[in-house]
Amino acid sequence: MSDLENRTPSHPGRRAVIVGAGIAGMATALRLHRQGWDVVVVERAPSRRSSGYLLNLHGPGFSAAERLGLVPALTPRDIGFFTSILVHADGREKFRLPAAVTEAAVGSRALSLFRGDLESALYDAVAGQVDFHFGTTVQAVAQTPADVVVTLSDGTPLQAELLVGADGVHSRVRELVFGSESDHLVDLGHMVGAFPLETLPEQVPEGFGSTFIGPGRTAAVMNLGPERSSAFFAYRCTDPGGDLALGAAPALTQAFGDLGGGVADALRQLETSSDTAYFDSVGQVVMDHWSQGRVVLLGDAAWCVTVFAGYGAALALDGADRLGTALTEHDHIPTALATWETSLRPEVRKRQALARKGISRFAPPSRAHVWVGEQMLRAIQLPGIRTLVQRAIARANN
Numbered sequence: 001m002s003d004l005e006n007r008t009p010s011h012p013g014r015r016a017v018i019v020g021a022g023i024a025g026m027a028t029a030l031r032l033h034r035q036g037w038d039v040v041v042v043e044r045a046p047s048r049r050s051s052g053y054l055l056n057l058h059g060p061g062f063s064a065a066e067r068l069g070l071v072p073a074l075t076p077r078d079i080g081f082f083t084s085i086l087v088h089a090d091g092r093e094k095f096r097l098p099a100a101v102t103e104a105a106v107g108s109r110a111l112s113l114f115r116g117d118l119e120s121a122l123y124d125a126v127a128g129q130v131d132f133h134f135g136t137t138v139q140a141v142a143q144t145p146a147d148v149v150v151t152l153s154d155g156t157p158l159q160a161e162l163l164v165g166a167d168g169v170h171s172r173v174r175e176l177v178f179g180s181e182s183d184h185l186v187d188l189g190h191m192v193g194a195f196p197l198e199t200l201p202e203q204v205p206e207g208f209g210s211t212f213i214g215p216g217r218t219a220a221v222m223n224l225g226p227e228r229s230s231a232f233f234a235y236r237c238t239d240p241g242g243d244l245a246l247g248a249a250p251a252l253t254q255a256f257g258d259l260g261g262g263v264a265d266a267l268r269q270l271e272t273s274s275d276t277a278y279f280d281s282v283g284q285v286v287m288d289h290w291s292q293g294r295v296v297l298l299g300d301a302a303w304c305v306t307v308f309a310g311y312g313a314a315l316a317l318d319g320a321d322r323l324g325t326a327l328t329e330h331d332h333i334p335t336a337l338a339t340w341e342t343s344l345r346p347e348v349r350k351r352q353a354l355a356r357k358g359i360s361r362f363a364p365p366s367r368a369h370v371w372v373g374e375q376m377l378r379a380i381q382l383p384g385i386r387t388l389v390q391r392a393i394a395r396a397n398n
């Protein structure tokens with residue numbers, strides 16, 4: 001039995017409205033439901049979102065999944081470690097980074113999952129016990145010291161003790177309660193695209209990932225078998241608005257169309273299935289406060305650390321679990337929210353700083369930076385250096 005299942009319902013009859021059925025929203029729904037709250041989840045998408053992109057949970061992210069009781073459901077969906085082949089622009093191999101090297105660096109308490117599989121595990125844990133409103137958003141929020149009333153896009157008013165805005169980096173709850181997106185979203189001048197591959201990319205051997213890292217950009221194509229293969233692209237961009245207007249397939253083809261290997265194949269697949277693609281500019285959400293009265297933001301809506309941190313899902317799980325703890329310990333909601341924020345802020349600040357530093361790994365500023373990055377990846381394979389890397393990862397995870 002997980003820690004969470006052992007917890008006794010502490011707040012029967014209290015109602016929370018959660019906007020967003022992503023990782024943050026569903027983890028919060030799970031945590032609060034298990035504590036005895038009556039939970040309503042409002043999701044703009046007409047139904048549950050599917051596979052998405054590949055993400056890693058290790059260190060505190062794995063621990064949070066464990067505390068939420070998710071690991072048994074996630075383990076069969078774990079993609080595991082795989083060997084990466086670093087390639088030239090035309091797809092020719094430069095060198096390999098064996099799976100065992102990554103495994104030794106990251107450790108065994110790690111999961112590699114499609115975002116949709118993590119969302120499915122969360123959904124399965126609350127299905128039938130939490131009230132989901134798909135195809136719905138929030139139109140207005142009004143609060144008094146005693147309650148918060150959320151008006152949905154279909155006109156339904158919902159009265160609750162707590163409203164959680166877990167509606168992602170472009171949060172509507174944030175806009176309604178905390179002000180305009182431009183006051184909180186700091187653009188990092190890069191674009192990211194990631195999507196599952198329905199057809200296996202022939203140019204990449206099965207069981208391997210192929211990665212090209214050049215000045216200002218990274219392209220990775222993973223051939224891990226049916227329903228496990230995907231592509232990832234990150235690039236520096238001076239006009240993110242322009243590329244967003246262009247759309248995923250044309251913008252990524254413009255930025256990566258010259259590359260060989262599996263990239264051309266992945267881009268061709270994107271042209272016919274762009275609805276499953278993630279494509280957005282990279283921006284961090286920076287706010288002085290994550291709550292106001294009975295309204296709290298959680299996950300990317302509050303603190304988006306970006307893909308360059310590789311830690312947003314981990315923080316969403318950890319943040320949801322810690323929110324549950326704070327609400328158990330403090331009946332007065334604003335006090336619970338303030339305590340929760342104090343416990344989480346140092347970690348978020350650290351991850352945002354690491355993400356800004358990490359940009360140059362995904363989009364090296366020059367050929368010299370590419371060369372230095374490659375030497376570091378080659379060096380990781382030397383036992384002495386590997387130990388140093390393991391220690392650095394352990395430090396970053398603590």
Ligand SMILES: Cc1cc2nc3c(=O)[nH]c(=O)nc-3n(C[C@H](O)[C@H](O)[C@H](O)COP(=O)(O)OP(=O)(O)OC[C@H]3O[C@@H](n4cnc5c(N)ncnc54)[C@H](O)[C@@H]3O)c2cc1C
Pocket residue numbers: 019020021022023024025042043044045049053054055056057061115136137138166167168169170171172173192193194232278298299300301305306307310311312313314315316
């Ligand atoms: C390519 C990529 C790779 C990543 N890799 C990792 C990794 O390895 N490890 C890691 O820990 N993190 C990783 N991340 C980050 C992680 O995926 C995010 O931080 C995490 O998914 C954020 O979850 P969320 O629930 O806060 O937001 P989201 O996943 O954006 O979910 C928000 C939900 O709210 C819904 N919504 C939006 N607007 C509204 C509205 N107005 N009304 C109602 N519903 C709404 C959306 O449809 C969605 O369901 C990665 C991110 C990307 C893009």
